[in-house]
Amino acid sequence: MPAASIARVLIDSPLPQLDRLFDYRVPEAMLEDAVPGVRVRVPLRSAGRIADGYLIELVDSVDYQGVLSELEAIVSPVPVLTPQVYALARRVADRAAGTASDILRLAVPKRQVRVEKAWFAADRAEPSPFEPVAVADYGIARIDEAIGGAERLAVDAVPQVVEAGAPPSRRWVGHWAVTLAAFASRALQAGSVILAVPDYRDLDQLVTALEAILPADRIVRIDARQSNADRYRAHLQCLDGVPRVIVGNRSAVYAPADRLALIALWDDGDPLHSEPLSPYAHSRDVALLRQELEGSALVFLGHARTVEVERLVQVGWVGALAPARGYLPKVIPTAQQSAEDRLAAQARIPSSAWREARGALEHGPVLVQVARPGYAPQLVCETCRQVARCARCSGPLGLRTARSSPSCAWCGAIATDWRCAHCSGRGYRLQGQGATRTAEDLGRAFPGVPVIIADGERSVLEVSAKPALVIATRGAEPIAAGGYRAVLLLDGERMLARESLRVGEDCLRWWANAIALAAVGAPSVLVGVGGALAGALATWQLADYARSELSDRRRLRFPPAVxxxxxxxxxxxxxxxxxxxxxxxxxxxxxxxxxxxxxxxxxxxxxxxxxxxxxxxxxxxxxxxxxxxxxxxxxxxxxxxxxxxxxxxxxxxxxxxxxxxxx
CATH class of the missing domain: 3.30.70.260 (ACT domain)
Incomplete structure (x- = not known):
């Protein structure tokens, strides 16, 4: 048998007993195309079945003494699975007691024949040159040292919006996006860069910041919202041996990268960084494993530090880096309005917050963050005050608009003949105020001011610098040109009432990300929240809360202490x-x-x-x-x-x- 004519293949199967390499003989007709990383089709001994897989390596001998089956076919001559990505998939799977094929389904897009043919036929042009950008707020020397020495850093972001200056039009983005783009431009001198963000809103900001300082052919976007063809085209582009900045959501951490120099994650506390499919790997853990395997630099960037990153800082695995010159936001904690506070009763905000908003609206837009979308997110029985639930699925009932009928938040059924399951009462009353109802209340409190609603159903990415009230649910806040002139954070008590281990950490992150959208010197009013959370936000010592939370979890042996x-x-x-x-x-x-x-x-x-x-x-x-x-x-x-x-x-x-x- 000729040398290196035995293929070791990973079969694409979720069955755990098949999560190993199988040996097959390579026919002479396939020797030229049989290279590590190509897709192959192989026979299985049971019932004469054919399975898909990846050729992982070629060897000249194996311990098995019997007759090896032959490869059935080489599906494509393109080595879509690089050795580095396979090694990462194996490590991630072993760490989570999962299978490597589950990871590779996330890492390698489905084959698109037309895209592949076009990629083969395309001319490979020389990559465009670029000039690295200085990172003044964090110090060039420290960033260059991290990139050159494969250092791991937890970086505190500057809370500010800036003009990215991307031609042909100028757009405003978060300062964090400009910072990541500057990191990427410096790291790109040494090799490829992977930037992972939670969702498409962050992705659009980051791409805008990158396009302002880097040539378009140096940027590759990997987005879950892309078509299969676009994702496969981006994957092939990463395989051409040119250092690029690969930017995308959580799956971007698996992208093939030529000479990986830097991995950076924005806002790793966002739950969208957690993979919902087996083996449920978080992009933060994948990034840590890949950094260890490939010796790249690793950066966690965020306004509020997560408890997981704080643990890494305390054990010395990650270094902390704060801005060389920081900007301290103006945060004003305030109590809920009292019964005597008649001035702002119709706006459901304290008089102090009403005055801040009134003054800010003379100069530009004001952001109002609320907990829930809709009109009245929840209804209760008028008699017993128990939550009104759907007769079909027991889900909570709510109202989408003032004139709509009650409907179930789970199955969508209309409650036409509702009866309380506890007291048999037929009447209900509103409990809670969603974005739509808040917009109505504030619209009456500020007559003549335009009101914009941004939530899961109404996606608004940008607003102008003109005066307006922007009512947004957490995570859906649009960018304002020049920054918001004031930020009102409502429903704090309701957000904190959620039963969750990390409710305080999540609230701090939601509020900090909203405050970061304010213009320099603009006030941010936190309504109805006091204690450690309000203190951390007012002093902008957000890492102190993470340290305190981690200390409590160590005593209880709660994750991530264990x-x-x-x-x-x-x-x-x-x-x-x-x-x-x-x-x-x-x-x-x-x-x-x-x-x-x-x-x-x-x-x-x-x-x-x-x-x-x-x-x-x-x-x-x-x-x-x-x-x-x-x-x-x-x-x-x-x-x-x-x-x-x-x-x-x-x-x-x-x-x-x-x-x-x-x-």
Missing amino acids: RVATVTGDPASVARATAAVDAITGVDVLGPVELGSNQQGGEGLRAIVRLDYAQGASVATALRAEIIRNATTRRMRVPAGGGRPSLPTLRVRFDDLEPFEQA
Whole structure:
């Protein structure tokens, strides 16, 4: 057999028992195109099936002494999977007790034949030159040192909007976007750059800032909103050996990059950085693994530091970097309006906030952040004050507009003949005020002022510098030209009432990101919130809150002070899985507890495994072995009354905070 004529293939399958490399003989006709990274089709011994996969490596011999099956076909000669991305996928999967193929579905877009042919036929032009941009607020020497020495930094962003100056039109973006663009321009001298942001709003700002200082052919956008063809075209562009700035959402951290010099994440506390599909890897953890594998620099940039990043700072894994010359926002905490506060009763804001808004509207727009969209997000029974719930699915009822009928927030059913399940009452009353109702109230309080609503249903990315009231839900705030002349943060008590382990951290991040949209010197009024959160925001010492929160979690052994994993399945499977890790030092098991019936109709239990970070690899290996055991030895159980048989399942999810949301 000729040298290097044995292909080691990773099969594209979610089955955990197939998460390894399989050996196949390469036919002579395929030797030229059989290179690591290409898509292949291979036979499986069971039932004569054909499976897709990736050729990972070529070897000249294997331990197997029998006759190897041949590759069925090489789907495409393009090596779409680079060795670095495969090594990253393997590390991420092993860390989370998952499969590498689950990661590669996120990392490698589906093949588009027309796009691939056009890429082959296109001329490869020389990349455009560029000049690196100075990063005055953070110091050029420190940034250059980080890029050259593969340093990891937690960087505090300057809360300000600036004019990006992108031709042909000039646009305003957050100062954080300009900072990341400057970091990227300096790192691009050493190699490629990956910039990951939570959503399309942040992505548009960052691309605008990049286009102002870099040639267009040096920027590659990877966006979940793109078509399959555009995503595949961007993926192929990253493979041409030219250093580029790759900017996108959470999947961008898996992008192939030539000589990776820098990975930067904006606002890593945003839940959109967390992958909702197995193995549920957070882009922050993926970035840490990739930085370690490839020796690039790593930057976490944000207005409010997350507890996870604060832990990395305290253990010395990440260094902290604050602006050399900072801008301190003007934040005014204030109490809710009292019954005697008649001046602003119709606006549901205190008189002090009303006066700040009134004065600011003479010069430009005012931002009002609220908790919920809609008119009245929730209705309650007029008699017993219990939440009015849908008769079909038990979801909460609400109103979208003042004249609409009550409808369910879950299934959308109209409550035409509603009756309270607690007291049988038929009347209901409004509870809470959404963005639409707030707009009506403030419109009456500020007659003649234009009112703009920005929420999930009405996407507004930019507003002009003209006076206007901009009512926005958290995370949907548009950019104002020149910055807002005042920012009012309403519904603070309602936001803090949410039952969640990280509710304080989330609120601080929402408020800080909104305050950062204000013009220099413009006031920001926080309504109805006091204590440590208000103090941290007023003094802009946001990292102090993260340190205090982490200290509390250490005492309770809550994440991220420790790692956690949830083990879910039938009683026997959960018992075997927890027994496999219970004896490991630094591990304790909570539960199991009943979860009710699972999707397959069997009983469901969940146990929580808490572990020290040093034991992560041992615990993940043990749990992955149990997953494979469960998948290969399970038997079908036929219900006594007939019907579809159920299969016992075992699911493991690392870094799962859901059980702690009721803390």
